[in-house]
Amino acid sequence: MVSRATVPAKIETVCLDAFYGELHAIRDVSMLIEQHAITALIGPSGCGKSTFLRTINRMNDLVPSFRVQGSVTVDGQDVYGQGVDLVELRKRVGMVFQRPNPFPMSIFDNVAYGPRIHRLVGTRDLPVVVEKSLRAAALWDEVKDRLREPALRLSGGQQQRLCIARVLAVQPEVLLMDEPASALDPISTSSIEDLMTELKRHYTIVIVTHNMQQAARVSDKTGFFLAGSLVEYGDTRELFENPKDKRTEDYITGRFG
Amino acid sequence: MRRRAYEAELEALNQDILRMGSMVENAVRASVEALARQDLEQARMVIDDDAAIDGMERGVEQRCVNLLALQQPMARDLRLVATAISIVTDLERMGDHAVNISEVTARIGVQPLIKPLIDIPGMAALSQKMIKGSLDAFVSRDAELARATCRKDDAVDSMYEALFDELMGFIVAGRDESVSTQAVNLLFVARFLERIADHAANIGERVIYMVTGRRETY
Numbered sequence: 151m152v153s154r155a156t157v158p159a160k161i162e163t164v165c166l167d168a169f170y171g172e173l174h175a176i177r178d179v180s181m182l183i184e185q186h187a188i189t190a191l192i193g194p195s196g197c198g199k200s201t202f203l204r205t206i207n208r209m210n211d212l213v214p215s216f217r218v219q220g221s222v223t224v225d226g227q228d229v230y231g232q233g234v235d236l237v238e239l240r241k242r243v244g245m246v247f248q249r250p251n252p253f254p255m256s257i258f259d260n261v262a263y264g265p266r267i268h269r270l271v272g273t274r275d276l277p278v279v280v281e282k283s284l285r286a287a288a289l290w291d292e293v294k295d296r297l298r299e300p301a302l303r304l305s306g307g308q309q310q311r312l313c314i315a316r317v318l319a320v321q322p323e324v325l326l327m328d329e330p331a332s333a334l335d336p337i338s339t340s341s342i343e344d345l346m347t348e349l350k351r352h353y354t355i356v357i358v359t360h361n362m363q364q365a366a367r368v369s370d371k372t373g374f375f376l377a378g379s380l381v382e383y384g385d386t387r388e389l390f391e392n393p394k395d396k397r398t399e400d401y402i403t404g405r406f407g
Numbered sequence: 408m409r410r411r412a413y414e415a416e417l418e419a420l421n422q423d424i425l426r427m428g429s430m431v432e433n434a435v436r437a438s439v440e441a442l443a444r445q446d447l448e449q450a451r452m453v454i455d456d457d458a459a460i461d462g463m464e465r466g467v468e469q470r471c472v473n474l475l476a477l478q479q480p481m482a483r484d485l486r487l488v489a490t491a492i493s494i495v496t497d498l499e500r501m502g503d504h505a506v507n508i509s510e511v512t513a514r515i516g517v518q519p520l521i522k523p524l525i526d527i528p529g530m531a532a533l534s535q536k537m538i539k540g541s542l543d544a545f546v547s548r549d550a551e552l553a554r555a556t557c558r559k560d561d562a563v564d565s566m567y568e569a570l571f572d573e574l575m576g577f578i579v580a581g582r583d584e585s586v587s588t589q590a591v592n593l594l595f596v597a598r599f600l601e602r603i604a605d606h607a608a609n610i611g612e613r614v615i616y617m618v619t620g621r622r623e624t625y
Contacts, residue, residue: 363479392620393482402481404410 160185160324160354161206164221168201171215175201177378178220183371188346188355190369190386192362194401197375199358203326205229206356207243208236224324241268244317248329250309252301252316257284257293260301260312264320279319287315288345307338311345318349325349327357331364343368362402366390374398413478420470420491421546424498427463428542431498432535434460434505435603439531442512442596443524450509460502467495483617490617494545497606497613501538504599504606511592521577521589530566530600533559537607544614553614556607557625563604570597 161183168176176198183189191199201210208229210216222229224243241264252260261280265271271279280297284290289311293304301312310330317325327346331339346355346368359365365372366386373383374395382389382398393399400406434453441449471492474480480488540556543549574597577590608625615623 362481366481390481391485399482403484404413404481 158185159183160225161356162221162223162226163202163205164223166202166205166218166220166222168198168205168210168218169216170201170213175378176205176218179378179380180220181373181380181383183354183356185354186350186352187370188350188357188368189371189373190365191356191358191373191375192360192365192401193375193381194406195360198378199373199375200328202375203328203356203358206324206326207240207245208234209240209245211236237268241320242322243324243326244320244322245326245328246310246313246317246330249333250306250313252304252309252312254300254302256298257301257304257312258297261315261319264316268320270320283315283319284312286318286349287311288341288348289315305338307334307341310334310338310342314342314345314349322353324354324356327355329358329360332360339364362390374401376401410478413474416470416474416478417480417484417487420467420474420487423463423467423470424491424494425542425546427460427467427495427498428538428545430456430460430463431501431505432538432542434502435508435531435538436535438505438508438512439528439596439600442508442515443528445512445515445517445520447513447516450512453509454506454513457502457506460499464495464499467491486617486620490545490613493613494610497609501603501606504603507599508596511596514592515589518585518589521586521593524593526566526570526573527593527596527600530563530570530597530604533563533566534600534604534607537563537604537611541607541610541614544611545617548614548618550615550618553611553618554623554625557611557615560604560608560625563601567597567601570594 159182163179163181166176166179167174179202191203193199204210205218205222206224206229218230228234229239253263255263258280261283262276265276265279281290281294284293289308292308301309304312314325331342334342343364346357349355357365357369369386371384372386372389374381374389374393374397376397382393382395384394389398390402393402434456437449438453440446441453471488474488537556537559540552540559544553544556571594574590574594578587578594581587612622612624615621
């Protein structure tokens with residue numbers, strides 16, 4: 151199923167198949183992901199949505215038996231092409247995980263970590279980048295007076311926003327979010343959702359979520375995965391109000407099986 | 408994964424609308440019947456029974472709010488709940504118009520009718536068909552029947568226009584004040600029936616949305 155986007159596509163997969171050894175985890179997925187929009191991927195556990203997300207910045211490369219067929223491109227550039235610099239790719243396509251995973255260092259050093267190793271700015275300019283990233287992640291006001299404190303002292307929601315700031319500090323173009331709020335309380339969850347809406351003006355966001363209401367709240371486009379296939383993909387409002395495929399209908403109305 | 412309590416709630420919502428629909432159907436039928444037979448007792452009953460219809464409206468609305476708050480319905484369930492909220496508003500208005508007709512009946516009292524009632528019962532019959540059609544379309548999730556119901560509204564409108572002209576004749580002639588007054592009262596009845604048909608057409612449109620997810624206007 152190919153869905154043609156009306157606005158520029160940032161990411162495109164064509165006939166993408168992915169395997170973990172014998173397990174066929176993604177089946178023939180062709181998908182255009184819009185620039186500066188939030189695309190949500192939903193579906194039951196094991197449907198392939200996280201695997202799909204991780205093909206976009208090749209996070210699955212670490213799994214020995216993993217292989218893909220078909221193509222994934224970001225801005226027309228083949229992610230699995232020869233000579234792709236993985237470090238460069240993951241700088242452009244950043245990732246936020248389910249559990250906040252700050253490094254065991256200060257708040258400042260967490261955010262400065264990426265710019266330092268990528269040598270994006272000189273030491274003198276680091277504080278500027280750190281402040282800008284923390285502001286963009288809506289965390290600055292809460293931490294500006296304690297930048298030297300250990301990041302692990304922050305609350306879960308703050309830690310997750312710190313991880314987002316850490317990703318933003320290397321100036322990515324795409325943010326992949328794998329259940330970014332599922333370990334957070336409702337207040338932290340809404341601050342992450344508000345943040346996503348802010349960020350989409352400058353970034354292309356793809357989020358995997360088990361929470362359908364969250365997908366409905368934050369995303370512009372939603373894709374429903376089932377057994378490795380992209381069953382339905384379209385405008386979020388349309389998909390939740392009037393899905394085209396009976397399997398989507400059954401899943402989102404909770405009448406599965 | 409089955410959501411039993413949820414599905415039971417949705418089914419109860421369906422049943423509520425059907426029950427309220429048949430109460431309103433009865434009220435409209437009884438109100439016109441009472442007018443034609445000058446049955447003041449029956450007109451009184453229609454007026455008294457309206458409280459139950461109003462109560463149903465509040466009950467269904469609350470059920471819908473509960474469903475939205477507690478179950479977050481999606482897709483066809485969401486469309487059902489959204490449709491139910493607006494259908495009960497239309498049904499409640501129809502009930503009010505049945506009351507309005509009954510109030511006219513009470514005002515006319517035992518005074519002889521200025522003309523044999525032919526067109527008003529005709530309009531009433533068609534309006535009732537529309538109510539029944541829209542509710543049947545709701546029950547059977549039948550968009551085509553809903554469309555056919557909406558299309559009947561034009562015929563009701565033409566009947567209303569014809570009646571308007573005829574009754575205006577009585578009013579303008581102004582031979583006798585009691586004749587003019589009754590003509591005005593009957594004109595109101597025609598107007599109430601025309602409104603009832605409009606509400607039935609609204610329900611038809613809502614049912615089309617519920618079934619297809621698309622909005623159509625007639």
